Amino acid sequence: MGTSHQDTSLSSQLAVAGHVDLSTFDSRATTGFDGSKAEGKAALAGIGDELDDLQERLFANGRSGASSTRVLLVLQGMDTSGKGGIVRHVAGLADPQGLAITSFKRPTPEELEHDFLWRVEKALPGPGMIGIFDRSHYEDVLIGRVRRLVGEKEIARRYAAINDFEQAFTASGGVIVKCFLHITADDQKDRLAARLDDPTKYWKYNPADLDERQLWDDYQQAYAIAIQRCSTESAPWHVVPSGRKWYRNWAVATLLLEHLRALDLAWPDPDFDVEAEKARLATM
Amino acid sequence: MGTSHQDTSLSSQLAVAGHVDLSTFDSRATTGFDGSKAEGKAALAGIGDELDDLQERLFANGRSGASSTRVLLVLQGMDTSGKGGIVRHVAGLADPQGLAITSFKRPTPEELEHDFLWRVEKALPGPGMIGIFDRSHYEDVLIGRVRRLVGEKEIARRYAAINDFEQAFTASGGVIVKCFLHITADDQKDRLAARLDDPTKYWKYNPADLDERQLWDDYQQAYAIAIQRCSTESAPWHVVPSGRKWYRNWAVATLLLEHLRALDLAWPDPDFDVEAEKARLATM
Numbered sequence: 001m002g003t004s005h006q007d008t009s010l011s012s013q014l015a016v017a018g019h020v021d022l023s024t025f026d027s028r029a030t031t032g033f034d035g036s037k038a039e040g041k042a043a044l045a046g047i048g049d050e051l052d053d054l055q056e057r058l059f060a061n062g063r064s065g066a067s068s069t070r071v072l073l074v075l076q077g078m079d080t081s082g083k084g085g086i087v088r089h090v091a092g093l094a095d096p097q098g099l100a101i102t103s104f105k106r107p108t109p110e111e112l113e114h115d116f117l118w119r120v121e122k123a124l125p126g127p128g129m130i131g132i133f134d135r136s137h138y139e140d141v142l143i144g145r146v147r148r149l150v151g152e153k154e155i156a157r158r159y160a161a162i163n164d165f166e167q168a169f170t171a172s173g174g175v176i177v178k179c180f181l182h183i184t185a186d187d188q189k190d191r192l193a194a195r196l197d198d199p200t201k202y203w204k205y206n207p208a209d210l211d212e213r214q215l216w217d218d219y220q221q222a223y224a225i226a227i228q229r230c231s232t233e234s235a236p237w238h239v240v241p242s243g244r245k246w247y248r249n250w251a252v253a254t255l256l257l258e259h260l261r262a263l264d265l266a267w268p269d270p271d272f273d274v275e276a277e278k279a280r281l282a283t284m
Numbered sequence: 285m286g287t288s289h290q291d292t293s294l295s296s297q298l299a300v301a302g303h304v305d306l307s308t309f310d311s312r313a314t315t316g317f318d319g320s321k322a323e324g325k326a327a328l329a330g331i332g333d334e335l336d337d338l339q340e341r342l343f344a345n346g347r348s349g350a351s352s353t354r355v356l357l358v359l360q361g362m363d364t365s366g367k368g369g370i371v372r373h374v375a376g377l378a379d380p381q382g383l384a385i386t387s388f389k390r391p392t393p394e395e396l397e398h399d400f401l402w403r404v405e406k407a408l409p410g411p412g413m414i415g416i417f418d419r420s421h422y423e424d425v426l427i428g429r430v431r432r433l434v435g436e437k438e439i440a441r442r443y444a445a446i447n448d449f450e451q452a453f454t455a456s457g458g459v460i461v462k463c464f465l466h467i468t469a470d471d472q473k474d475r476l477a478a479r480l481d482d483p484t485k486y487w488k489y490n491p492a493d494l495d496e497r498q499l500w501d502d503y504q505q506a507y508a509i510a511i512q513r514c515s516t517e518s519a520p521w522h523v524v525p526s527g528r529k530w531y532r533n534w535a536v537a538t539l540l541l542e543h544l545r546a547l548d549l550a551w552p553d554p555d556f557d558v559e560a561e562k563a564r565l566a567t568m
Contacts, residue, residue, distance in 0.1 A: 060487035088379045095372045096380045202554040203344035270486040
């Protein structure tokens with residue numbers, strides 16, 4: 001989306017380049033949105049129709065073989081930052097038929113036998129689809145680094161491998177929208193406490209989340225490095241302030257919308273003779 | 285859902301048992317709904333919140349390992365009957381994270397090397413998920429019969445195999461909701477003509493659809509037999525009048541809702557000590 005002074009897109013406002021220090025970002029900012037929570041929720045609903053239309057064009061082009069364009073939304077963030085909420089409230093605006101959602105868990109023994117990108121490659125969206133990664137290949141340089149699951153040299157290799165991988169994806173007609181859902185340790189504390197106060201939310205709580213929370217600073221550090229090393233021109237990282245859920249949802253929906261708009265998708269031409277088909281149908 | 289006189293559920297009204305003659309069904313009926321098109325659309329939107337809540341309970345139970353309950357919605361019908369529309373407008377009411385949608389196409393060479401249920405088994409929803417089959421194992425007794433892709437003996441074997449397969453699914457905690465989207469040949473003609481009149485719909489049109497249309501009566505016959513042979517107590521077929529799109533959407537959403545309600549799902553109990561976790565969080 002470029003970063004010229006004329007570019008007022010949300011993407012250009014949230015994309016990061018160069019050195020990253022996450023402590024300087026305000027998790028409760030509402031960058032690019034001038035309005036209240038109620039207005040933010042209304043704006044999100046208002047995005048639905050255009051998103052639906054653009055997604056159908058994307059899907060139509062994929063289905064008709066007219067184009068290999070496909071979109072991948074990568075969601076990363078600490079527990080409670082809202083990856084699931086984005087799937088529900090943003091992806092929920094789209095036709096589920098055109099979505100391919102992958103929630104990456106701890107790698108299976110089979111997955112561990114392969115390079116870390118093996119399972120990711122298999123989950124990439126096909127032509128016309130919007131893929132959503134709830135966690136992603138970035139876990140392999142985040143938890144991989146924090147928990148020292150692999151050595152430093154391997155971690156260093158992975159940043160470059162990720163950049164090559166994403167470059168190949170975009171070069172072949174893929175569009176990648178990477179969102180880091182930024183919250184503070186206090187935001188997380190409030191949200192975990194809310195889960196522990198509400199029996200309808202117990203299922204979202206996992207005691208192991210607190211073990212990860214203890215490593216908060218290490219994770220922030222690992223995120224900063226990963227974002228810095230892998231925010232490229234064709235696949236920049238966006239730091240999305242996620243302390244306010246309504247803003248976070250609006251922002252990610254808007255990023256998706258901007259990238260779909262930029263594709264400038266026409267409806268595919270028919271690969272049959274329309275008049276001949278009309279005549280044939282009339283006789284039946 | 286039973287068929288006693290007290291049962292006024294939509295499921296009991298649309299489920300069929302015994303001899304089936306599709307020509308006696310009115311595609312424009314609005315069984316179980318007393319209202320206008322605008323009221324039907326509003327009623328569908330009104331279903332959203334409850335469907336969302338029940339789906340989240342189902343998902344929570346699956347995620348927490350508390351239950352192996354899962355739901356499968358099977359959609360069958362002639363071209364233009366609205367299988368894609370159901371995915372968009374009904375499944376679109378739910379959280380996409382909890383949906384597993386499979387669109388069955390012509391079998392691949394690999395799939396053809398296996399029994400017809402092989403690929404279907406692999407696509408069954410896991411615990412907590414709502415699976416949606418856009419076409420299904422029934423194609424193997426529909427196009428299989430009409431196009432004589434296999435012999436009569438094999439077709440006969442398949443009805444029994446399907447009943448066994450569905451019985452095993454329901455016996456292991458699965459709930460299956462089978463919907464035949466019933467339209468007339470005239471309904472289809474109108475809809476195909478509309479696609480040929482609208483460049484934004486060309487991509488949905490395939491000249492091969494007219495080849496299938498020429499076999500309309502054979503397909504109706506094949507559907508009637510399949511529905512009759514495979515409408516069982518644990519997995520009945522519902523004939524959904526689909527000449528009016530708004531009614532069709534409302535009816536399938538209502539069938540799904542009734543089946544989810546019948547599960548009477550509680551939120552899963554925590555598998556951790558809530559107070560201990562609260563205390564631990566407070567110190568962090």
